[in-house]
Amino acid sequence: MSVMPFRGGAAREAELLGAVLEVLRETGYDRLTVDAVVARARASKQTVYRRWPSKAELVVAAFVNAVSGGPAVPDTGSLRGDLLALMDVLLDELDELGDVIAGLLGELRRNAELAAAMEQHYIGARRRSLLAVFERARARGEVSPEADVELLWQAGPAIVFFRALVSGEPVDRALARRIVDRVVLPLL
Amino acid sequence: MSVMPFRGGAAREAELLGAVLEVLRETGYDRLTVDAVVARARASKQTVYRRWPSKAELVVAAFVNAVSGGPAVPDTGSLRGDLLALMDVLLDELDELGDVIAGLLGELRRNAELAAAMEQHYIGARRRSLLAVFERARARGEVSPEADVELLWQAGPAIVFFRALVSGEPVDRALARRIVDRVVLPLL
Amino acid sequence: MSVMPFRGGAAREAELLGAVLEVLRETGYDRLTVDAVVARARASKQTVYRRWPSKAELVVAAFVNAVSGGPAVPDTGSLRGDLLALMDVLLDELDELGDVIAGLLGELRRNAELAAAMEQHYIGARRRSLLAVFERARARGEVSPEADVELLWQAGPAIVFFRALVSGEPVDRALARRIVDRVVLPLL
Amino acid sequence: MSVMPFRGGAAREAELLGAVLEVLRETGYDRLTVDAVVARARASKQTVYRRWPSKAELVVAAFVNAVSGGPAVPDTGSLRGDLLALMDVLLDELDELGDVIAGLLGELRRNAELAAAMEQHYIGARRRSLLAVFERARARGEVSPEADVELLWQAGPAIVFFRALVSGEPVDRALARRIVDRVVLPLL
DNA sequence: TCATAAGCGAGACGGTACGTCGTGTCTTACG
DNA sequence: CGTAAGACACGACGTACCGTCTCGCTTATGA
Numbered sequence: 001m002s003v004m005p006f007r008g009g010a011a012r013e014a015e016l017l018g019a020v021l022e023v024l025r026e027t028g029y030d031r032l033t034v035d036a037v038v039a040r041a042r043a044s045k046q047t048v049y050r051r052w053p054s055k056a057e058l059v060v061a062a063f064v065n066a067v068s069g070g071p072a073v074p075d076t077g078s079l080r081g082d083l084l085a086l087m088d089v090l091l092d093e094l095d096e097l098g099d100v101i102a103g104l105l106g107e108l109r110r111n112a113e114l115a116a117a118m119e120q121h122y123i124g125a126r127r128r129s130l131l132a133v134f135e136r137a138r139a140r141g142e143v144s145p146e147a148d149v150e151l152l153w154q155a156g157p158a159i160v161f162f163r164a165l166v167s168g169e170p171v172d173r174a175l176a177r178r179i180v181d182r183v184v185l186p187l188l
Numbered sequence: 189m190s191v192m193p194f195r196g197g198a199a200r201e202a203e204l205l206g207a208v209l210e211v212l213r214e215t216g217y218d219r220l221t222v223d224a225v226v227a228r229a230r231a232s233k234q235t236v237y238r239r240w241p242s243k244a245e246l247v248v249a250a251f252v253n254a255v256s257g258g259p260a261v262p263d264t265g266s267l268r269g270d271l272l273a274l275m276d277v278l279l280d281e282l283d284e285l286g287d288v289i290a291g292l293l294g295e296l297r298r299n300a301e302l303a304a305a306m307e308q309h310y311i312g313a314r315r316r317s318l319l320a321v322f323e324r325a326r327a328r329g330e331v332s333p334e335a336d337v338e339l340l341w342q343a344g345p346a347i348v349f350f351r352a353l354v355s356g357e358p359v360d361r362a363l364a365r366r367i368v369d370r371v372v373l374p375l376l
Numbered sequence: 377m378s379v380m381p382f383r384g385g386a387a388r389e390a391e392l393l394g395a396v397l398e399v400l401r402e403t404g405y406d407r408l409t410v411d412a413v414v415a416r417a418r419a420s421k422q423t424v425y426r427r428w429p430s431k432a433e434l435v436v437a438a439f440v441n442a443v444s445g446g447p448a449v450p451d452t453g454s455l456r457g458d459l460l461a462l463m464d465v466l467l468d469e470l471d472e473l474g475d476v477i478a479g480l481l482g483e484l485r486r487n488a489e490l491a492a493a494m495e496q497h498y499i500g501a502r503r504r505s506l507l508a509v510f511e512r513a514r515a516r517g518e519v520s521p522e523a524d525v526e527l528l529w530q531a532g533p534a535i536v537f538f539r540a541l542v543s544g545e546p547v548d549r550a551l552a553r554r555i556v557d558r559v560v561l562p563l564l
Numbered sequence: 565m566s567v568m569p570f571r572g573g574a575a576r577e578a579e580l581l582g583a584v585l586e587v588l589r590e591t592g593y594d595r596l597t598v599d600a601v602v603a604r605a606r607a608s609k610q611t612v613y614r615r616w617p618s619k620a621e622l623v624v625a626a627f628v629n630a631v632s633g634g635p636a637v638p639d640t641g642s643l644r645g646d647l648l649a650l651m652d653v654l655l656d657e658l659d660e661l662g663d664v665i666a667g668l669l670g671e672l673r674r675n676a677e678l679a680a681a682m683e684q685h686y687i688g689a690r691r692r693s694l695l696a697v698f699e700r701a702r703a704r705g706e707v708s709p710e711a712d713v714e715l716l717w718q719a720g721p722a723i724v725f726f727r728a729l730v731s732g733e734p735v736d737r738a739l740a741r742r743i744v745d746r747v748v749l750p751l752l
Numbered sequence: 753t754c755a756t757a758a759g760c761g762a763g764a765c766g767g768t769a770c771g772t773c774g775t776g777t778c779t780t781a782c783g
Numbered sequence: 784c785g786t787a788a789g790a791c792a793c794g795a796c797g798t799a800c801c802g803t804c805t806c807g808c809t810t811a812t813g814a
Contacts, residue, residue, distance in 0.1 A: 012786095030294050033774060044787045049776065103294035105353050106218055109287055115356050123355045148370045154350055155343060155371060161354055162346035165293050167311045168303050182336045183343060186375060197764075221795060232766045237797065385790075406670055409769060420792045425771065475673055481729050482594050482667035491732050499731045524746045530726055531719060531747060537730055538722035541669050543687045544679050558712045559719060562751060576760095597800060608761045613802065 016041050016048060020062035025096075029059060029103025056107040060114050063100055063122070067093060070125025079137040079188070080180060086129055087156055087176035094164045094171065102165050127153060134188075143188045155183055204229050204236060208250035213284075217247065217291030244295040248302050251288055251310070255281060258313025267325040271372060274317055275344055275364035282352050282359065290353050315341060322376075331376045343371055389427060392417050396438035401472075405435065405479030432483040436490050439476055439498070443469060446501025455513040455564070456556060462505055463532055463552035470540050470547065478541050503529060510564075519564045531559055580605050580612060584626035589660075593623060593667025620671040624678050627664055627686070631657060634689025643701040643752070644744060650693055651720055651740035658728045658735065666729050691717060698752075707752045719747055 019041035023032050034055050038045050052058040074085035094101070108115040130153040137143050156179050163169040207229035211220050222243050226233055240246040262273035282289070296303040318341040325331050344367050351357040395417035399408050410431050414421055428434040450461035470477070484491040506529040513519050532555050539545040583605035587596050598619050602609050616622040638649035658665070672679040694717040701707050720743050727733040 028294075028298060030298075034776085035774075038787095042787075044785095044789080045776075046778085046788095047786065050785085053776090055775070099294070099297050101354075102297045105293050106287070106291035108356070109290050109353075110216070110218070119356055148366065151347070151366055151370060154347060154355070158346040158350035159339070159342060162342055162349050165297075165353075166289075166349055167315075167342070168296070168307055178336065178339055182339060183371070183375065187371065200764085222797085223795070226766095230766075232764095232768090233797075234767095234799085235765060238764075241797090243796080388790085404674070406674070410771085411769070414792095418792080420790095420794090421771075422773085422793095423791060426790080429771090431770080475670070477730075478673050479670035481669055482592075482663070484732070485663050485666050485729075486592060486594075495732055503731075524742065527723070527742055527746060530723060530731070534722040534726035535715070535718060538718055538725050541673075541729075542665075542725055543718070544672070544683055554712065554715055558715060559747070559751065563747065598802080599800075602761095606761075608759095608763080609802075610762095610804085611760060614759085617802090619801070 012043075012047070013051060014065075016043060016051070016058075017062040017065045019043075020058060021066055024059070024062065024100055028099045032059070034058070056104070056111060056114060059100065059104060060107075060117055063097065063104070064117060066097065067122055067125075070121075071129050073129050073132045075136075079133065079140075079142050080185060082133040082136075083130075083156070083180045083184060084173075084176060086126070086133065087160070087180065088173065090126065090157060090160055091171055091173065091176060094160060098164050105165075123157075126157065130156075137188070147188045152184060152187055155187075156180065159183070200231075200235070201239060202253075204231060204239070204246075205250040205253045207231075208246060209254055212247070212250065212288055217288045220247065222246070244292070244299065244302060247288065248292060248295075248305055251285065251292070252305055254285070256309050256313070258309075259317050261317050261320045263324075267321065267328075267330050267376070268368060268373060270321040270325075271318075271344070271368045272361075272364060274314070274321065275348070275368065276361065278314065278345060278348055279359055279361065279364060282348065286352055293353075311345075314345065318344075325376070335376045340372060340375055343375075344368065347371070388419075388423070390441075392419060392424060392427070392434075393438040393441045395419070396434060397442055400435070400438070400476055405476045408435065410434070432480070432487065432490060435476065436480060436483075436493055439473065439480070440493055442473070444497050444501070446497075447505050449505050449508045451512075455509065455516075455518050456561060458509040458513075459506075459532070459556045459560060460549075460552060462502070462509065463536070463556065464549065466502065466533060466536055467547060467549065467552060470536065474540055481541075499533075502533065506532075513564070523564045528560060528563055531563075532556065535559070576607075576611070577615060578629075580607060580615070580622075581626040581629045583607070584622060585630055588623070588626065588664050592663045596623070598622070620668070620675060620678055623664065623668065624671075624681055627661065627668070628681060630661065631686055631689075634685075635693050637693050637696045639700075643697065643704075643706050644749060646697040646700075647694075647720070647744045647748060648737075648740060650690070650697065651724070651744065652737065654690065654721060654724055655735055655737065655740060658724060662728050669729075687721075690721065694720075701752070711752045716748060716751055719751075720744065723747070 016037070019037050020032075023036045023040055027036070032055075034045060034048060037043075037058070038048060048058060052061055071086055071089040074082045076082050076085060104114075104118070108118055131149070134143060134149050134153060138149075143149070156176075159179055160171050160175070163175070164171045204225070207225050208220070211224050211228055215224065220243075222233060222236060225231075225246070226236060236246060240249055259274055259277040262270045264270050264273060292302075292306070296306055319337065322331060322337050322341060326337075331337070344364075347367055348359050348363070351363070352359045392413070395413050396408070399412050399416055403412065408431075410421060410424060413419075413434070414424060424434060428437055447462055447465040450458045452458050452461060480490075480494070484494055507525065510519060510525050510529060514525075519525070532552075535555055536547050536551070539551070540547045580601070583601050584596075587600045587604055591600070596619075598609060598612060601607075601622070602612060612622060616625055635650055635653040638646045640646050640649060668678075668682070672682055695713070698707060698713050698717060702713075707713070720740075723743055724735050724739070727739070728735045
């Protein structure tokens with residue numbers, strides 16, 4: 001007498017990760033407990049631990065699942081517009097998942113595999129989008145040849161992360177505009 | 189016939205925070221337990237919890253105590269030299285206490301009081317040093333009047349934190365030099 | 377490849393109570409620690425506290441478990457023999473578990489549920505045995521009709537408890553004989 | 565600017581014991597804490613521990629102080645009246661201090677000195693009163709020569725203690741009368 | 753008259769136990 | 784065989800109480 005139809009492995013996996021996100025949104029990362037996730041998904045702990053070996057991996061999986069795909073490379077016609085569009089996406093994500101990221105940073109320092117997953121699916125995806133935007137601008141001649149693009153792409157995200165996670169200052173679109181207009185663009 | 193001299197409250201406090209740092213250095217933030225600290229300091233849990241209401245506050249206190257005072261404002265004669273000196277301090281601190289910071293960021297998001305303490309004694313102290321350096325440079329005419337100093341001071345720290353804590357890229361003096369020469373100075 | 381066979385809840389419960397008794401015998405009631413019990417049984421505190429909400433309830437459960445069943449109703453052929461047999465059982469129990477009883481009396485006064493359990497399984501069982509002996513004697517005509525059996529059954533136990541727990545006088549078989557011959561039997 | 569006049573050692577001692585009794589009456593023996601006593605008496609812990617080496621000794625001292633002197637030997641003219649008068653005193657004391665006695669019994673088993681103090685000042689005093697009453701009755705010829713007075717004096721107290729502390733049955737004057745009329749007097 | 757000791761309040765301290773919580777492993781019973 | 788349910792060992796948390804200690808003040812006594 002099951003109260004729920006059987007669901008294959010992949011579908012169940014998505015449900016579990018969804019439950020993780022729900023609990024994350026309600027309680028934050030470190031108040032999240034595997035028991036809460038399991039109760040939310042009407043699952044068993046074994047069902048979770050069969051797939052992810054620890055709470056950290058579970059949360060990273062849910063996080064990556066939530067942000068995966070990453071931002072589409074925008075095409076507003078101007079470099080400035082593209083940059084602002086990407087910064088907006090970053091801001092929204094930080095707003096929603098900043099707690100999760102902050103909670104995970106400690107784990108990432110100790111678990112290279114987790115760190116690699118985050119780099120690959122989160123930071124990496126955003127880096128690739130930014131670099132694509134820069135590349136297109138370079139093709140249009142908007143980028144000075146001696147600009148250190150490998151360093152510059154992360155100036156914007158870095159400042160936003162720094163304020164959101166470390167210094168606690170507000171991050172909003174005005175800030176994004178300031179960064180783009182007074183830091184990134186002048187250096188290109 | 190006491191086997192040990194009496195130590196006033198303030199002295200005991202310093203000993204406790206010292207024990208926290210020792211344990212932090214040996215075991216890392218997340219493996220740190222209050223019991224370990226207490227054993228190290230030959231203290232009782234009450235002695236700790238009388239002063240700091242939770243493990244997080246204890247660790248923040250130890251961190252703040254370790255970095256407080258902040259970097260002396262350097263005076264190498266040139267803006268570039270001063271900036272590099274400050275970046276070096278930042279790098280050393282991150283190297284030594286990066287794990288602690290990463291572990292604490294989650295707590296800071298949920299505890300405004302802790303966040304304020306960190307901002308006041310850690311980030312704030314470094315911001316004040318950097319701004320003092322900028323101010324001196326401005327007096328010497330090395331800073332363009334329209335430079336957004338309030339934003340620029342954090343470009344260096346932000347990039348360093350971003351790489352050290354979020355993207356996992358290496359941070360070293362070469363990077364510091366790159367940041368100063370290709371981001372901060374050009375924008376001034 | 378489990379290193380130990382699974383034991384159902386009921387079996388585990390018996391093991392835990394056994395560990396309590398072991399620790400009781402070794403260290404006495406007041407020195408008994410839940411941690412010691414847990415270590416002895418290779419159990420977790422949760423496993424204990426899941427079943428019994430406090431140390432007191434745990435100890436009462438172990439005590440009740442140890443004495444439950446109570447003394448078989450003896451049948452020596454004579455009332456005097458039966459009474460002496462029951463008193464002997466009482467003496468042995470007091471000798472072995474007197475410390476535990478003395479330690480528990482304080483708790484029992486504040487916890488009616490615990491007191492009821494003790495009355496039901498310890499005192500009650502002994503009362504029932506004594507009354508059965510009296511009843512059989514009455515059937516044989518050895519009991520005067522106007523004897524206050526409801527009061528008399530507890531004269532023996534009461535004196536023994538009084539001396540063992542309160543006044544600190546020795547209790548031995550000679551005393552038991554004295555009580556039976558000079559108090560109980562004459563009043564019947 | 566002291567808020568309280570100085571009190572010599574003996575007077576302070578009585579105040580402290582009074583505070584113990586107050587706290588005992590409010591919270592019972594095992595919920596009593598030395599800190600509570602100290603707060604109640606506006607005293608310092610050292611002031612308590614200078615006089616009594618442990619909580620148990622403190623409470624026993626307060627108890628003995630409260631019941632000291634013991635019951636005056638009554639003289640109602642009849643043995644029965646005298647016995648009932650003494651039983652009434654016992655009942656009142658048990659009613660008021662039963663919790664304390666129950667809480668202390670565990671300690672007494674482990675601390676012979678404490679047990680001796682209780683026996684001397686509490687049980688002993690009551691035994692002496694009862695024996696005096698028996699002795700007077702014997703002089704009047706009310707006591708059979710072969711009665712085991714050394715055993716009989718404790719029948720009444722024992723049954724009362726047993727019911728009050730162990731079996732949890734009610735103790736009242738009707739019970740006292742029953743004990744005197746159906747147990748003690750018939751055996752004399 | 754003043755200092756010097758003794759008792760005191762206040763309360764911090766080391767130690768030990770408590771009862772709670774969370775993780776990751778495990779067993780059972782069901783479908 | 785995968786699952787829901789949930790017991791379990793382990794280990795950390797934060798609280799409570801005991802008995803010892805130090806401090807600084809007040810009182811009592813002796814020079």
